[in-house]
Amino acid sequence: MAETKSQPPAEPEVVVIESGKTTLKDLYKKEDWMAVWMGFILLIVGLLIYLPRPPEKAAEIPKYNATMKEEAAKAPFKTIEWHNASSAKRGVRATNQDFAKEIQNFLSAPSDWDTNPIDALYRSEETAKAMGAPFKEEADKTKAAADAALTKAKAAQAAAAAAGFKDAALNAAADKEINAWQKAKDAASKADTKFKVKPYNRVPYLIGLCIILAVFFGIGKAIMGTPFGQFVIGFPAVFFLAILAYMAETQALMKYWGFGFPLWAIVFGLLISNTIGTPKWIQPAVCTEFYIKTGLVLLGAEILFNKILAIGKPGIFIAWVCTPITLILTYWFGQKIIKMPSKTLNITISADMSVCGVSAAIATAAACRAKKEELTLAIGLSMVFTAICMVGQPAFAKLVGMPEILAGAWMGSTIDSTGAVAAAGAFLGQKALYVAATIKMIQNVLIGVTAFCVAVYWCAKVDCKPGTSVSWWEIWYRFPKFVIGFIIASIVFSIIDQSVGGDMSTVMIDHGVLRGFTRIAREWFFALAFTCIGLETNFREFGPYFKGGKPITLYVFGQSFQLGFTLLIGYIMFYIVFPEITAAI
Amino acid sequence: MTAKCAFAENTDCRAEAPQSVFSPWLKLIIGFFLIWALIFVVGSIAQLLPGAKHMARVIDEHGLRATAVYYTDFEEPAEASERIRDSLDYMPHAK
DSSP states (O other), X not given: OOOGGGSOTTSOOOEEEOOSOOOTTHHHHSHHHHHHHHHHHHHHHHHHHHTTOOOGGGGGHHHHHHHHHHHHHHOSSOOHHHHHHHHHHHTOOGGGSHHHHHHHHHHOOOOOBSSOGGGGTEEOHHHHHHHHGGGHHHHHHHHHHHHHHHHHHHHHHHHHHHTTTOOHHHHHHHHHHHHHHHHHHHHHHHHXXXXXXXXXXXXXXXXXXXXXXXXXXXXXXXXXXSOHHHHHHHHHHHHHHHHHHHHHXXXXXXXXXXXXXXXXXXXXXXXXXXXXXXXXXXXXXXXXHHHHHHHHHHHHHXXXXXXXXXXXXXXXXXXXXXXXXXXXXXXXXXXXXXXXXXXXXXXXXXXXXXXXXXXXXXXXXXXXTOOHHHHHHHHHHHHHHHHHHHHHHHHHHHHTTOOHHHHHHHHHHHSSSHHHXXXXXXXXXXXXXHHHHHHHHHHHTHHHHHHHHHHHHIIIIITSOTTOOOOHHHHHHHSOTHHHHHHHHHHHHHHHHHHHOHHHHIIIIIIIIIIIIIHHHHHHHHHHHHHHHHHTOOGGGGGGGGGGGHHHHHHHHHHHHHHHHHHHHHHIIIIIIOHHHHHHO | OEEEOGGGOSGGGOOOOOOOSSOHHHHHHHHHHXXXXXXXXXXXXXXXXXXXXXXXXXXXXXXXXXXXXXXXXXXXXXXXHHXXXXXXXXXXXXX
């Protein structure tokens, strides 16, 4: 029996009795299994679309690697040719092909807008030109600056080469000029993007996407017993609210604060359900669990275990040692010290605070079967603290003169949201940005392990009568089956990633199947799920969770510990144990 | 054996509009107005906080998606990890 005492007293118990038997019917009648199949279908479709169509330039990758190797052996700094080869390699993406761009157009969410919400859905040719025009001068200026910087870099490199790369002063001067050229090149590239604003009309694509998703999920629900027609009638309303959530995220002022579509989707859903009430005709399409579990199976494919090696051993220590210690300590603090009334809320907040915010909260909440209010509360807390940390942490790092790499590692591991981590890193500089974003990526991979461990722990320990143990069969009965799909997707894609090889995997898997297809679908599924959470939640249901301010105390304790602990480990790893890696970055 | 509904999705938990003197539709309009005020009024005021303007400029300059929830949701982690991987795999000698 689930430990119902862990729930706040005012909360109505929501418990279903499951049969102790698993039958073959479960495979198509239970939502967990259906989410697994639907997720797998999309993953297979993604593989079939991308794997047979590698970009032509992929054949050039060995040549680029050979150039870098040769240049690295020649000079004690990264030469112009080294940078050109690295840059050319990064330009090879399966998603840059025409068919992939069309798929992305079809699945794309609304775009950025400032004062007129229509701009998020439609931008005419004239508007695009008018938007880009003010940046023409900047684009020309930065391009000229980049060309001038390249000329200087070439001269400095030639001087160093003339001395056989033996003169330390000439080498240092060349390194400095080449780095200056890289910065100028980046600035020119960004200015060019601002100048070349593209027109779009998202409306027909969104209508098409709505129809496809309605049919896709409608078939799944129909197999499980919900009439297809009822689902399809309600779905466009949920989809429309999800579009509104995306539009709120992309508004020019809101996008700076890290308040993403999950929060807005809940807000818009809550607004409907707590004013006019969720209409009956929409309710068949309000399927929080179905959308979220299907999205989580897709997310599983994005958990590629090879990524944990991205920055070498220091990254593994910071992301994979500090994070679980913080998670376990925070959960222990919640249970033993402040005595959180709900274990599921405790673990959801602990995971979202210590791992990586919203995505970890979703996976953990689903794995331990947290209530929708608990997930909402954890996400709300995470987003508020993310906004504070995103501005506060880089400001503190700058104030105390923290080295960029240490600051990047510290912020990458401690700021919840992945996007906010990159913003905080960029606040300090390019190196901080790269280290922060990479550490966060390694930490993101921890979601799979966290969700799996939480699911097992809940089945084997938490959902048991005190002092009793359960058999493996019983654990299997209770285990949230979609987690199996989530883990299988992660293992299969990690194997494919490994077998295809680092560079080709980046081109075909990361920048192909995932970013070009399943990632975008996954995001839509989460947007639909959060909209549904709002649509079936009453404001009053949040009351008991705020009693005594325990969730905030828990979050503040965990975050404070993580800030200090990660800074210490980051310093030890990057400056005492592995200084050569720090020097190479 | 029992198991809790994840996110408590059952019909008993579905929200119902609370009763009050205001018309539900009026409350909906007020709600949308409050969201509008949050975005445009509070959002503008928040830009006056120390560091906020600089952060906004940095986000714009780098084309970052500060709201991303996972590393695949935007370009920067891929770019960063590829640059770091090249730096570590093809590390220049005697640096």
